[in-house]
Amino acid sequence: MADVVAACLESPGSTYQSADQVKDAAQALSQTGICTLCVLRYLPLELGPAYPTRSAADTLQELGVTGEPAEAPCPACLGILNYELADQIIDAYAAQQFDAQDAAVGVELPRSVFVRHRAMQLFCADRGIGRADAAVDVKDAFKHMVAQRLAAACG
DSSP states (O other), X not given: OOOHHHHHHHSTTOOOSSHHHHHHHHHHHHTTTOOHHHHHHHTTOOSSTXXXXXXXXXXXXXXXXXXXXXXXXXXXXXXXXXXXXXXXXXXXXXXXXXXXXXXXXXXXXXTHHHHHHHHHHHHHHHHTOSOGGGXXXXXXXXXXXXXXXXXXXXX
């Protein structure tokens, strides 16, 4: 996995001057009870190789976040960015044995996700975390996560 802190510092939406600022922001976000991928979305970290594909605990450690990830569904993404959900989708796709070179991932979200996204943007703006308008959308993060796994599963 790429260095998450360095990727946050280099991200075009970043307002951070040091690794300590990134780690403090990650700690503040984590304390809200959001999942690891949502912490990365609101730092903000661009979609790419720094996004974890499996181990959320390693990412939290790299960011210097103390404590355990919440067991309840994430209040920001409602559990949509859940690795187990992505695995179920990939397993269902693989079971169909499609003979296709390409696949498209479409996502329809509950409207409450947009309200929660705006609330997190306001939280970030109030705490000086990243740029509120630079946060990665839930749909984009989900598509990235599923596309990476789909490509690995289908070769």
